[in-house]
Amino acid sequence: MNRRVVITGMGITAPNGIGLPAFEIALKEGISGIRKEPELEKLKFRCQVAGRPQVTEEMLQNNFTSLELKDLNSSGIVYGVLAGMEAWRDAGLEGDSDETDYDSGIIFGTGILGVDKFREAIHLIDDKNTRRLGSTSVVQTMASGISAYLNSKTGCGNMVTTNSSACTTGTEAVIQAYERIKCGKAKRILAGSCGESGPYIWGGFDAMRILPYQYNERPQESSRPMSASAAGFVPGSGAGALVLEEYESARKRGAKIYAEVLGGHLNSGGQRNGGSMTAPNSEAVVRCIQKAMEEAGVSPGEIDSINGHLTATGKDTTEIRNWSEALQRKGNDFPLINSLKGWTGHGLSASGSMECVAAVLQIKNDFVFGNANCEDLHPDIKAITGRRNVPTKTHFRRVNTVIKASFGFGDVNGVVVFRSL
Template sequence: MDTIATMVVPLVNEGRVRRLGSRIVEQVMGSGTSARISGLIGAGNQVTSNSSACSTSNEAVIEAMWRIRMGLAKRMVAGGSEGATPYIWGGFDAMRVICRKFNDNPTAGSRPMSASAAGFVPGSGGAMLVLEELETALARSARIYAEIMGGYVNCGGQRMGGTMTAPNPEGVRRCICTAISDAGIDASEIDAINGHLTATYADPHEVKSWAAALGRVPENFPFIQATKSMIGHCLGAAGAIECVASILQLYKGFLHPSINCEDIHPEIVDYAEKIPKKCMEFPDLKIIAKAGFGFGDVNSCIIFKKWEEK
């Protein structure tokens, strides 16, 4: 985006297109990142850059899982990245969904599930996962961090309250339930949820959608956390980064906190005890559900399980 805004547009408008250089298309094409990685590692299977707003890199991981399941690949590299640019953030600020209230205290700005949440804090970064069928991973003595049990991607169709910028609650619930079914587990087996939870008005609706999908009341609800409380919202890269967070928690047996939410939103105050405020040891942590929701009413959910020697 920065390259287009600061280089392509000015030079094209000035009629100096030859100054762009012969590699400009490589730098700005949507599939440039995956193509670049493919060349670096010699990837010879599907090489794709998908795009589904904030669900993008979750979907990439699920697509890689499906490809291995179908017998079309032994291993895949999947993830996402997002650059830091005001040319993207400016649009969200125009929508009044970026936090301005805590500019004098930035560390308090990202407040998912909080009554005083005032919008998301933009972030940037990236993460990649190596997915591999079990047999080949064991054969090469790979370090296995977790199992991907299942996942699902769907769309709410922008119906029943869903819009271009808001999720259809029924679509969200259907996505979660289908991911659980695909994983071959029962909803009662989920120990923790790594939610999408962005510090916007949608947070309490998301928690309620989880409760409805899992059929669990506050007393037996899983722990629920927001990685974005600590790193902000990395948009297309959010899913992959938060998948890594989920996997490392399973691997090391702990749950990271959701910071800045001491004042729980009144609509979900009954779930307050299920929101870790501090890092907590959890040696028996077995299954984490990771969700991502994006503009266009798109949804994704992945079920991760702690790897245990068979």
């Protein structure tokens, strides 16, 4: 089978905007969600800035029951449910039926859940007071807790699972959902990912000294993808969600369509030939990009815009070289390229799904958002892309085809191609 797959709903919980309207405004107007975190300063982190979604009590009340909120202590589940249920409702799927929907599934990834709940549990167990753990401690600390929470609200009866591939998690979920629908095993899947906030998530990266510390008093300047003065990635968090659906199903029920998923590819560099736990194998990256285009049936010349991984580290230049080699395009012929991480920080396991939402919004609403803090474009990148193809301001123009990539810890890669319908 070779069914067409489209996107009929999206949701977002990002540091610079919760909900599609706020997030789109932030993209178009260049609004940063990176702030100084007093908790990190108190704990004497070197990097004291981060991207954390600003969740309100009203948002919680609108998405969780009072019983759920009583013991809820997982920011990842909060972010994932807000984004996932926005996408579900946006697709016109209310989820209030008493019947199980065997045509719909969930693939919603994460890196780790319930770190604060784990910490609470350790203290209670050490104090021999396990009865105070609460009835939701298990679901909040198991990785698949996010897909379980979402399914309690949607009633999906198809595949319901959680994937985990570091920074590639969200993009991987989208590709896996696409493949399942394409081969006729589901009509629609809620795909996405979430990542938690806080010092117990971000502390290890601070210890590795790969986070910027020079901008603690200027947080909005701290995340600098493709910049000559990039000093490391800013830790972030949040969630993105997309409802992927078989085209005929979407057409029959009159659903709005954001874009078509043309294809994608997943691979690994095997931590060989320059690839490692923290660095991608360039040969595998190039291969992943090219295989994604082959799967999608598009030529390099059809790519209007690239949404890169681009974390604001020394690997940004390598990534740009890999794009140029894979597409065989450079200079004025290089596509427009951007990175969401300048505005949100690096959402880790949430990054791919948040960036997929941003990429698809560009197609639906005809714009390419600019890059934060990139006025001093790295000279090695400028030599490949030219200056104009790395915009610092939003370009309002027709966007037909966007290619989006994620390259994750452990040398794992995911690339997906979206197109207007």
